[in-house]
Amino acid sequence: MSDCREPGCKCLPSTSSVSQTMDEMDFERGIWYAAQNNDLERVEKLLRKGVCPDAPDAAGYTALHHAARAGHLKVCTRLLNAGASVDAATRAGHATALHRAAAAGRLPVVDLLLLAGANTKLPDVDGKTALHRAAEHGHLPVVKSILQACPDLKYRRDERGKLPLYYARGNDEVARLLG
Template sequence: MAHDHCCSHTAATPSVQQNLDELDFERGIWAAAMDGEVDKVKKYLGNGGDPDAVDSAGYAALHYAARSGQRMTCEILLDHGANVNAQTRSGGATPMHRAAYQGHTEIVQLFLQRGGNITLRDSDGKTALHKAAERSKTQVCKLLVDKDRSLLTVTDIRNRKPVDCIPDGQSELVHILE
């Protein structure tokens, strides 16, 4: 996919060709969370909006904020009761998976402080460590391994450990994950 978003939503700006799901995305909390529009997120939550509401693709606002590196938005959502371990319906991804995949170390740290479970697996059997390894996110890998060395031996559905997910040529990361 050409866009670096969690699902098929591609723009945070309305256009004449939006479908109903895209309009709901725009009006809901998800686009504001993704874009770090703190005031909109606060207003939504202040009006009684559900911090764990999911969009048509099954992602909560915390997934979007985590993926796009919006730490303040993540904090606000968590302060309003968002589930740090929420898993998507279809892929089983958590906000931790999203933050790790993008290399957002501070957000991974925040999730750990707020009860994030680093042993949760997505539908491919991958932990957040697998996701960080896939993208050579060294600092996130170090953080997760320091938190729980048992993650090094977890295998996904293709029987791959995190070290097996590292792109070629990443010897420093291999050293960390062996």
């Protein structure tokens, strides 16, 4: 059955894979898609038009969350210069841009966020800091950088009572650093 009820209509059925939700269309037109795809020119244009750098997408992520996870240093820098909150947290997961960059192993972005004053002690919904996330994914340079900024984080337990060292299992270099 098609979406259109007109006689002879050749519309695609609503279950077609080419349909797109309003949230998806808003995302693609918004600053989040530009940030995620390293489109600095579009980010600049949207900021000049007055788009708030901290506007959340439908899932609660800001443009900085998207750019940080993807490792887009110039876009992150521009968003921070435009006033993006370095510690903005998502609604459901309480993840910050630092959590996302650390989990993805984006060292230059992690260093930028730390320089911008990111709070290394903020936990996500699981009680994990960015150090837990970096250790969990075996990102040794990121673990080193976060530890340099806040050495006491290696003693911080998550909601399950686990230290970052627990998540380094299987990665001897990260485990040595956290041990």
